[in-house]
Amino acid sequence: MKRSAAAAPAPPVATRELTAVSADGSRLHVEVHGPEGAPAVVLAHGWTCSTHFWAAQIRDLSTDHRVIAYDQRGHGRTPAVAKTGHSTGALADDLEAVLAIALEPGEKAVLAGHSMGGMTLMAAADRPGFAEHAAAALLCSTGSSRLVAESLVVPMRPGRVRTRITRSILGSRAPLGPVTPISKRILRYGTMGPGAAPDRIAECARIVHACPRPTRVAWARVLAELDLAAGVREMRLPTAVIAGTADRLTPIVHARALAAELPECVGLVELAGMGHMTPVEAPEAVTAEIRKLVDAHLKPDARPERDRAEQDHAKQDQAKQEENA
Template identity: 30%
Template sequence: MPLIDLSGERFHVELAGPQDAPPLVLAHSLGCTLGMWDEVAPLLAQSRRVIRYDARGHGESVAPDQVYAMGDLGRDVLALMDQLGIAHADFCGLSLGGMVGQWLALNAPQRLTRLVLANTTAHAGPARFWDQRIKAVRRDGVEPIADSMIDSWFTPDFRARAPERVASVRAMVAGTQPAGYMGTSCAMRDMDFRAGLDRIRTQTLVLVSDADRSTPPAWGEAIAAAIPGARLERLPGGHLSAVEQPEAFVAAVARFLG
């Protein structure tokens, strides 16, 4: 589990798969770590050079106490690719990671080969929601909101049949540094890519989940309808599709990446 220095800031990165295989960057959800990908990364690494990382503000990566912008998170990916000597890569982002993917497709399309946007949105809702969440985390930390996040992320069926995995994801959320959670929430609050989606030319797959209560299918459908030539695929289950439906997730991504 190496720590990489990017312009004086520490990032936690894990690599898997053949060194000469096509690179695939995986970007996780708000409140998670690269451990969100534990089920799918080994499967994807059979044919890809998989790069997964803790985003700024999460896990073992740097977590400055400041307002983040989506561009900060996107430039972290570019800096990571530069450090690893990767000129261009496939990118797969879920939720927050999908927002970062949209920023990359709009601002650094030459660095992307193909793009997977899973369980995400181009606009994360009213600013007052995020302002209230930021205020609550600044006052009480992340632990008090962990249960409500888990409840919105997973279906009751999955929570019943995989309690240990659900608990591990909850631990990721509860362990997120408040500064990192608040900074990232600012980036999500201020993000709005809706007017620019028709300018994306990167070949794109959008994944939605039938029972996703955090980013309802209609939000992903809107992204797919706006990006020229984008594909849309539906998965069963809840918001963290890579955790709840790893086989279906990998199958959809593998079909798209060829």
């Protein structure tokens, strides 16, 4: 039986709230859920979303994990920034700041990023803070480049015309206004699978419509020019990829490309009929992938596997140095 939109559970209440300060002084809202001392999971949401987007994962994981979720700059409870504060470098700075304040020095966590959150992980992959704290990663419904050119939001053949129209739609300055039946239909078409439940469409609509227009427009421009191919190559840690086969915003070709290009891809999960909002559309599947990464790379009996991975990475670095000598 489907739940009505009104019956959708409220987002979990945080155990603690923190404020991370990024490299440029921007302040970020951070929430910590679950028991202290439990394996840590860090969640980075996507464009136009907020920590509420991860509500299902937080409710499930926080029973036996310490779950850290934060609002990207300009989203949710994190204040907006100046125009110059919108860049992939800023996203990487923000993630480093969150990891530094929420984790102990040297403490490892599984990092999961949806859409722009996954791009945040790619952007930060060569940062010291990422190397210090990331044990494994999940890239969820995301891509590293050619986001506008590959988008299927506009039902036309690929080419300059489709790219131009898609860019204008995604970067539109038109206000979203209140959530209405029409706006929910538009949102479902662009970002969710054809069989998405009405309550989950309504949940996504409430989150997306709450994003301030200047934030939505500013990040749309950044994503339109995105090129994080180098960041993908720097993600030298166990990384899983999950995406919906009906995703129009970041079509499945992106997930397949990431799985092929990642130095240590540990699995590609394709969710049949699911769209772009997979943590809300298929929460159990996304949560299960996070749990698998924790079991394999964070729990005490996973230490030998992590040691082997670190040794392999050290050998790769040595080989590169010898090639360049």
